[in-house]
Amino acid sequence: ETGVTQTPRxxxxxxxxxxxxxxxxxxxxxxxxxxxQSAKKPLELMFVxxxxxxxxxxxVPSRFSPECPNSSHLFLxxxxxxxxDSALYLCASSQTRAGRSGNTIYFGEGSWLxxx
Amino acid sequence: QKExxxxxxxxxxxxxxxxxxxxxxxxxxxxxxxxYRQYSGKSPELIMFIYxxxxxxxxxxxxxxNKASQYVSLLIRDSQPSDSATYLCAVxxxxxxxxxxxxxxxxx
Numbered sequence: 001e002t003g004v005t006q007t008p009r010x011x012x013x014x015x016x017x018x019x020x021x022x023x024x025x026x027x028x029x030x031x032x033x034x035x036x037q038s039a040k041k042p043l044e045l046m047f048v049x050x051x052x053x054x055x056x057x058x059x060v061p062s063r064f065s066p067e068c069p070n071s072s073h074l075f076l077x078x079x080x081x082x083x084x085d086s087a088l089y090l091c092a093s094s095q096t097r098a099g100r101s102g103n104t105i106y107f108g109e110g111s112w113l114x115x116x
Numbered sequence: 117q118k119e120x121x122x123x124x125x126x127x128x129x130x131x132x133x134x135x136x137x138x139x140x141x142x143x144x145x146x147x148x149x150x151x152y153r154q155y156s157g158k159s160p161e162l163i164m165f166i167y168x169x170x171x172x173x174x175x176x177x178x179x180x181x182n183k184a185s186q187y188v189s190l191l192i193r194d195s196q197p198s199d200s201a202t203y204l205c206a207v208x209x210x211x212x213x214x215x216x217x218x219x220x221x222x223x224x
Binding site: 002040041043045088090104106107109110 | 120124152159160212215
C-alpha cells in the first residue's frame with residue numbers, strides 16, 4: 001500500500017468508448033503524475049500536475065484528457081483510443097514537483113488498459 | 117543516445133550471490149538518482165535514492181553513484197529468489213527520466 005490508489009485496475013474498452021481512470025493519493029502530496037508503461041519500453045511521462053495546475057504535457061494525443069479537481073485526485077479521461085494505447089497506466093505523486101534531492105515519487109498499483 | 121540507459125537483461129544470478137545492476141545517464145546536471153523494483157504485473161516501488169557520490173547502504177542493498185563517470189549502480193547482496201523482478205533506474209535533473217529496466221532472475 002503506497003498511499004496512491006487507482007481505479008479501475010483493469011479496463012477493456014472499444015475504440016469508440018469513453019472511459020475514465022481515477023487516482024487518489026492519501027499522502028498530502030502536491031504533485032501528481034500520469035505515466036504510461038508499454039512492454040519493453042521505459043516509463044513515459046504523460047502529464048504532471050502541481051497544486052492542481054497542469055505544468056507538463058509531453059506531446060500526448062488529445063484522446064487522453066487529464067483532470068485534476070484538487071490536489072488529492074487525478075483523472076485520465078479516455079476517448080476514441082487506438083489498440084496501440086493498450087498499456088499499464090500509472091498514477092504517481094510526490095511532495096513537490098521541483099527537482100530536489102530525495103523528492104521521490106510514489107506509484108499507484110496501475111490500471112491495465114486494453115483497447116479492442 | 118538514451119538519456120538513461122540500462123542493460124535490459126535478463127541478468128541471472130544464483131541464490132546467495134551478489135547481483136550488480138548498472139545504469140548510465142547523459143545529463144551531467146542530474147541531481148538525484150533512484151532505484152525502483154517492479155514485480156511482474158505490479159507497479160514500481162522505491163528501493164533507494166542517492167544524491168551524493170559514493171555508496172549508500174540499506175540492508176542488503178547498496179547504491180553507488182559516480183557523477184564524474186555518470187553511472188549509478190545497485191548491488192544486492194545475498195540475492196534471494198524473491199528479488200527476481202525488473203529494476204528501474206530513474207534520474208532527476210529537470211525531469212525524472214526512467215531507464216527501461218533490467219530484469220533480474222535469482223535462481224534457487
